[in-house]
Amino acid sequence: MSEQVKASTAVLVRIEGRVQGVGFRYFVYRNAKSKNLTGWVRNLDDGSVQARFEGSKEDVDYIIKMCNQGPVGSSVKDVQVEVTQPEGKYTDFNFRYE
Numbered sequence: 001m002s003e004q005v006k007a008s009t010a011v012l013v014r015i016e017g018r019v020q021g022v023g024f025r026y027f028v029y030r031n032a033k034s035k036n037l038t039g040w041v042r043n044l045d046d047g048s049v050q051a052r053f054e055g056s057k058e059d060v061d062y063i064i065k066m067c068n069q070g071p072v073g074s075s076v077k078d079v080q081v082e083v084t085q086p087e088g089k090y091t092d093f094n095f096r097y098e
Helices: 024-034 056-071
Strands: 011-018 038-043 047-053 075-084 093-095
Touching: 011 056, 024 038, 024 047, 024 056, 024 093, 047 056, 056 075
Parallel strands: 038 093
Antiparallel strands: 011 047, 011 075, 038 047
């Protein structure tokens, strides 16, 4: 009998700096997928990137660290992290275009 693991931690993250046009969303996507996190990542009109991550505290802490680092070519100026309640409605990690 297998039991589905539910997200124990959820955060909404906003990354500012040179984070659009440098592969930042794909960097986040690859790192989130590698940790089996659920949620999404998207560009915002003001030039920042926003993401929602749900998963274990350890894996969410890892992705926040990666957001602070960013890919080669990016320049992260600020990462704002808002801890939220896990919604549990995401089954994968994807891009959002809204």
